[in-house]
Amino acid sequence: MKNRIYGLKDFYVLWSTQALSQLGSAMTNFALTLWLYQETGSALGTALLSVCSYVPYVLTSIFAGALSDRWDKKRTMLVCDTLAAGCSLAVFGLLKGSLLCPWHLYVLNAVNGLMNTVQNPASEVAATLITPKELYQKTSGLRAFSGSLVTILHPMLATSLYAFGGMDMVIAVDLGTFAAAFLALLFGVKIPQVKACTAETRETVLQSAKAGLRCLYENRLVLVLILFLAGVNLVASAFDAVLPAFVLPRENGGETVLGVVTSFAGIAMLAGSLLASVLPAPRDRVRVIVLTMFFSLTTDNFLMSLSRTPGLWCVAQILGYLPVPLMNTNLDVILRRTIPVNMQGRVYACRNALQFFTIPAGYFFGGWMVDMVCEPIMAHRADGLAVRLFGRGPGAGAAMMIFLLGIMGLTVCLVFAGILRRYGSRAE
Numbered sequence: 001m002k003n004r005i006y007g008l009k010d011f012y013v014l015w016s017t018q019a020l021s022q023l024g025s026a027m028t029n030f031a032l033t034l035w036l037y038q039e040t041g042s043a044l045g046t047a048l049l050s051v052c053s054y055v056p057y058v059l060t061s062i063f064a065g066a067l068s069d070r071w072d073k074k075r076t077m078l079v080c081d082t083l084a085a086g087c088s089l090a091v092f093g094l095l096k097g098s099l100l101c102p103w104h105l106y107v108l109n110a111v112n113g114l115m116n117t118v119q120n121p122a123s124e125v126a127a128t129l130i131t132p133k134e135l136y137q138k139t140s141g142l143r144a145f146s147g148s149l150v151t152i153l154h155p156m157l158a159t160s161l162y163a164f165g166g167m168d169m170v171i172a173v174d175l176g177t178f179a180a181a182f183l184a185l186l187f188g189v190k191i192p193q194v195k196a197c198t199a200e201t202r203e204t205v206l207q208s209a210k211a212g213l214r215c216l217y218e219n220r221l222v223l224v225l226i227l228f229l230a231g232v233n234l235v236a237s238a239f240d241a242v243l244p245a246f247v248l249p250r251e252n253g254g255e256t257v258l259g260v261v262t263s264f265a266g267i268a269m270l271a272g273s274l275l276a277s278v279l280p281a282p283r284d285r286v287r288v289i290v291l292t293m294f295f296s297l298t299t300d301n302f303l304m305s306l307s308r309t310p311g312l313w314c315v316a317q318i319l320g321y322l323p324v325p326l327m328n329t330n331l332d333v334i335l336r337r338t339i340p341v342n343m344q345g346r347v348y349a350c351r352n353a354l355q356f357f358t359i360p361a362g363y364f365f366g367g368w369m370v371d372m373v374c375e376p377i378m379a380h381r382a383d384g385l386a387v388r389l390f391g392r393g394p395g396a397g398a399a400m401m402i403f404l405l406g407i408m409g410l411t412v413c414l415v416f417a418g419i420l421r422r423y424g425s426r427a428e
Contacts, residue, residue: 008132010189010190014126014184015127015139015146017180018181019150020180021177023150024174024177026150026154027157027158027174029154030154033046034255036049040102043242044367044371045367046367047366049105050109051360051364052107053116054113054356054359056114057113057114057116059353061350061352061353073123074185074189076122078185080116080118080119081181081182083111084119084178085178091105091108095167117349117352120349121344121346121349125348126191128336130190136332136337138277140328140333144272144273144329145270145274145277148270151266152270155258155259208346212343215346219339222334222338224420225334226351227416228289230354230358232297232409233362235297235412236297237360237361238405239300239405240366241363241365241367242366242370242398244258245367245370245375245397246399247261248395249395251393252310253310257310260314262317265321268319268324269321276325276328285330285334286420288330289327289330292323292326292327293409294410294413294414296319296323297409299316299319300320301406302406303315303316305402305403308391335347366405370398374398375397378397378400
């Protein structure tokens with residue numbers, strides 16, 4: 001037991017401090033989302049924050065992964081984290097000068113998206129390099145656990161810090177968590193080098209990107225799983241874009257309720273990540289991935305859209321987010337066991353481009369549908385089936401949109417369940 005803990009020492013240091021930094025960043029993002037919604041009153045305007053983060057991330061991921069495989073992983077992570085902290089400092093300066101405008105946030109989020117493009121594959125490979133193969137499922141569960149804690153804590157902490165010291169306090173805590181993670185990575189974590197073969201070192205960036213895509217194409221089951229999750233992400237990101245417009249304008253909603261509802265999603269993911277850490281390895285990982293997403297996308301969207309009280313909204317979040325860590329853990333194990341470590345940076349970057357390109361589309365789609373279609377439709381209805389299902393007044397159109405997303409999620413799962421059966425459903 002002592003040897004196992006010592007063998008994971010570098011992982012524990014990296015995992016805990018990076019999670020702390022993610023918490024600080026999430027608090028700042030939550031506070032800025034509330035600020036932007038108050039400034040614009042638009043679901044689409046708020047959703048554009050995420051669109052601006054993900055568009056550069058998706059467009060450059062394949063090439064960034066090729067570079068990440070060549071570069072030193074620790075230095076790459078340090079540089080990217082430093083530039084991301086610079087964006088927080090820029091927001092702080094603009095706020096202090098009363099100059100902050102929505103377009104500033106869009107530009108800074110785009111810069112952060114570019115940093116994440118390079119940092120993400122580097123950190124994924126770093127986690128593989130410092131983790132014994134037999135502990136992949138355990139560490140994947142721990143990473144899901146920390147992600148869940150971040151989801152639980154950041155709305156409540158952001159709201160409390162904002163009330164106590166304003167945006168200045170939120171950003172100060174964000175920068176403090178960055179400093180802790182930076183110093184821990186610089187002095188406390190040793191990441192082994194991956195020696196590339198001669199052919200790989202002679203590859204151009206374009207050839208390296210093609211190599212990553214070719215590796216995915218040769219592992220067809222993994223490729224189909226990634227495309228399935230691209231469909232899941234389309235529905236999930238549209239839901240995230242709609243949720244503020246569903247909760248904030250309601251008489252029994254508001255900022256505090258939105259924070260509580262968001263926190264319950266984190267509580268559910270925390271419970272799910274604990275399950276993922278202790279459950280034995282399933283015989284059929286692909287089946288687990290499909291069934292968890294089927295349950296998640298249907299229960300959360302249908303119960304949320306058809307209920308009227310914050311208590312039921314929280315129940316919907318629990319049912320929708322509890323299965324997510326189980327999906328993430330099984331997908332993570334499949335990827336790490338299937339893809340050679342010297343190819344993982346390129347393949348993870350290709351995965352990011354293919355799996356996440358639907359996220360900005362989903363945010364834009366969800367925000368546009370609420371502002372331009374669903375809310376106007378519900379505003380002109382005084383009675384009828386739609387009113388009985390979704391209510392009336394501000395937020396009713398968002399409820400309609402969430403219900404439609406439930407139908408979309410159901411369709412995605414049924415279609416890909418049939419496709420995956422063609423490739424065999426067992427992945428070890």
